[in-house]
Amino acid sequence: MAKYDITGIGINLREVPDDNSNVKLKVLGIILDGPAYSAGVRQGDELLSVNGVDVRGKSAFDVSSLLQGPQETFVVIKVKHGNCGPIQSMKIERQLVARSPIFYRLEKLESGDISVGYIRIKEFNALAKKDLVIALKRLKDAGASYFILDLKDNPGGLVQAGIEVAKLFLNKGEMVIHTVGRDPEVQKSIVAENAPFIASPLIVLVNHRTASASEIVTTALHDNCKAVLVGERTFGKGLIQSVYELHDGSGVVVTVGKYVTPNHKDINGNGVEPDFRRIPALNEVVSYLAQCHIEGKS
Incomplete structure (x- = not known):
C-alpha cells in the first residue's frame, strides 16, 4: 500500500x-x-x-x-x-531517506529595530516538526519579533506531520481540523493538547500550489486568529483516501472522508483565500489578528 x-x-x-x-x-x-x-x-x-x-x-x-x-x-x-x-x-x-524540509533565516527590517524570522517548509515529512522547533527556537533566541511561514509550492506530505506543526502555534484546546465522513471512525475533531511553542505574530505565505497538509496548517492558524494569510488562493485538496490491496495484488483507492477547517469550511475544491496579496507591515498584522479575536475567530 x-x-x-x-x-x-x-x-x-x-x-x-x-x-x-x-x-x-x-x-x-x-x-x-x-x-x-x-x-x-x-x-x-x-x-x-x-x-x-x-x-x-x-x-x-x-x-x-x-x-x-x-x-x-x-x-x-x-x-x-x-x-x-x-x-x-x-x-x-532513488532516495528513501527523508531530508530536512526546513530552511530559515533572520532578516532585519529597514528600520533596523525589528527582526523577522523567515521559515520555508518545502513539504511535511517525518522531520518537519522536529526541525521546525529547532528553527523557531534559534530565530527567537536571535531576536525575531515575529515570523513568516512560507508554504508556497508546498504540496503537502504527511497529514499527521502537518497537524503536529499546526499544534506548535495553537493554545491548548484550540481546533486543528475536523474530519467528516459516513463512517463514525472518520468523524473526528483534532485539538491542540499543549500551550503554544511560539505565540508571536505570524504571516503565512500561500499560493495556488499550497495543498493538502499545507492547507490544514494554513486554516488551523488562520481560523484560530494566529496568522494572516498572504499570496494567492490555495489549491483545495481536502479528501481523506484509503488504499486497499486486493487479492490479486491490485489496489483500489476509496475516498472515505474530507477535511473541514476549524470554522467548518470545506477545503476540497475551494482552497483558501488569503487576507492580503502582498506582505503587510507588522502593525497591520497585529491589528488584523486583534480584530479577528474581537469578531470571535470568524
Missing part, C-alpha cells in the same frame, strides 16, 4: 483519462528537492515509460511499484512536460 502513496523518487501519480478514454499517468504531487524534482520532473508532467516499459494505460499502483527500488539504485523514466511540452528521458537515483 505504501508503494501507491509515494515512490522512491518522490512523486505521486494520478490516472487521468485522455480524449480517447485511454488512461495516462500524471504527476499529481512532487517532493520539492526530491530526486524527481531535482532531475526536472514537475507537477502536471505525464509519465510515459519506466526503464523502457511503456506505462500508458497502466494503473498508478502498478507503475509506482516499478519506480520503487533499493536506495541509491537508478531508474530511467521518460516524461512529457505539461500537455504539449517536450519529451525528456532522465536517469534518477
